[in-house]
Amino acid sequence: MALNSFDPVAGGVGQQSTKILIAGGFGVGKTTMVETISEITPLRTEEVLSAVGAGVDDLTGVERKGSTTVALDFGRITVSQEVIVYLFGTPGQDRFWFMWDELANGALGAVVLADTRRLDACFPAVDFFEGRGIPFVLAVNCFDGAELYDPDEIRGAADLDALVPVVLCDVRQRESCKSVLIVLLKYLIRLSQQMPAVVS
């Protein structure tokens, strides 16, 4: 047990956390992916975000205009005695989460889920992670009845960098979700090896 190494004098918790974001358009399967792979029943939490630039001159509507509540579904994977990975499904209905710095900061990487019937729904998330420099893989959730596309065709349609992995998946299948995360981690390892060594 990791807690055997817990040392109250040092004030250590024994485990350390990191996070992976699951993003994509509304209804593309983000919450299903979290449910499929999480070791706990997915949880939901809320955060109140300030809506920057919202009109505040009309006092009767201040609360509604000035802030918005964003709900987030998340799960957890204990990958070792030392490391817990949290999986956060980003809110799909609105784009307020793009302003949520705390959600994006410190993310290990991201999975952008796409549906070939509405490929453009994933573009805002792709733009966001590219802009933030957060590495991501594009995982195409193969819905029943959706035409199967070649990953390279999808890469072209989404105008992705040639290095960004594109995988087909079924988020209802545990092994499929696992393989998406494995592709992401292998991609992150490749990127880390291309970078100059960081002196810590």
Add this chain to the structure above:
Amino acid sequence: MTRSGHGQQPPGGPGAWYDDEAGPLVRPYAMTGGRTRGNEHELNMITLVLTVAAPTDGALGWERDEILRRCRTPKSVAEIAAAVDLPMTVVKVLISDLMDRGYVVSRSPVLARHLQNASFLQVVLDGIEQL
């Protein structure tokens, strides 16, 4: 205390200010004594929290007691917020209080520069492959 600011009782008694549109009678920040800050510990949504001591007098209130109970094994701020059904900003204030009183300790997430460390990434990869 009402928000009328004049200390007057509303006509019809203390309950008359509220109707269905007023929302919950106890606003979330009432539990923090009105403070929205108190996050000097720089708690993050995935900061892990562990209970290291618990008072026996039970005077901390349901939310703080529940946090101490839940954190007997390490839990993230997000998990705690979900468990007590409060926004994370509110929960961070409560956890900061508990840290100040020495009841819980916290551990920050893996630092950004370590996220690009191949041996750390390999640990995560190995763990996922063994799921």
